[in-house]
């Protein structure tokens with residue numbers, strides 16, 4: 001049996017993220033088994049930026065459910081990542097896990113290239129904000145091979161599956177998970193397939209999924225031509241490039257040690273300014 005893991009970033013039991021993910025699973029075929037993790041129910045603490053997971057034992061020192069998630073990712077053959085839109089972005093449980101992502105580098109070889117699909121659920125048509133980008137980003141930053149993504153609309157629990165068109169979308173996402181990447185008809189980043197761009201000028205855009213910059217030209221027939229203006233960073237393009245990025249991060253330790261005194265002297269000049277307000281401090 002092959003294992004598909006659904007990461008559900010919604011607190012709502014039998015809500016749209018859950019049932020839509022289960023609908024995708026139903027379309028995978030009988031040789032798949034489904035496990036699910038409800039991310040908002042987990043105890044995942046904020047990253048402390050200590051970088052311990054990149055060095056020495058290559059393990060995060062925080063005592064919480066992070067390695068429960070990493071173990072589940074390691075055991076799975078494929079992922080479904082689903083988040084509801086909360087205030088024009090994904091439920092924060094998704095980002096809380098992602099913020100601990102330096103700890104994923106120790107498992108790069110095993111995590112690399114597992115097929116995934118990503119779904120953003122939104123209650124109001126057009127009000128998904130950056131949720132689709134966020135679920136895609138999560139999929140990429142756990143080093144999976146993002147084969148398809150979509151925004152699915154529905155506010156009430158279960159509403160997404162009232163629409164036949166959404167059931168068809170679930171079928172298409174299952175097909176993408178099993179086979180080839182789903183290509184949107186709109187322009188996509190040639191490097192990572194992302195379709196969210198920041199317009200830097202009339203001729204230049206930056207892909208918000210992989211952060212590469214492109215020159216663009218719109219042809220007479222409306223097709224958008226992307227050309228790279230300088231060597232691009234290729235974080236998601238190959239395992240070797242991802243490893244090289246991890247090495248670059250580790251190399252920053254040398255730079256820090258070299259500049260430590262200078263940086264500390266600079267930071268200390270700001271130490272006494274302002275009053276920190278904390279719960280219970282009486283202010």
Ligand SMILES: Cc1cc2nc3c(=O)[nH]c(=O)nc-3n(C[C@H](O)[C@H](O)[C@H](O)COP(=O)(O)O)c2cc1C
Nearest residue numbers: 010012015016017084085086087088122123124127
């Ligand atoms: C706190 C909160 C904020 C929300 N913000 C948005 C929003 O900005 N845009 C939107 O389209 N839907 C928004 N919704 C609606 C949910 O995305 C929608 O109900 C969705 O179906 C929830 O998925 P679930 O059933 O898997 O929890 C919000 C819901 C909640 C509870």
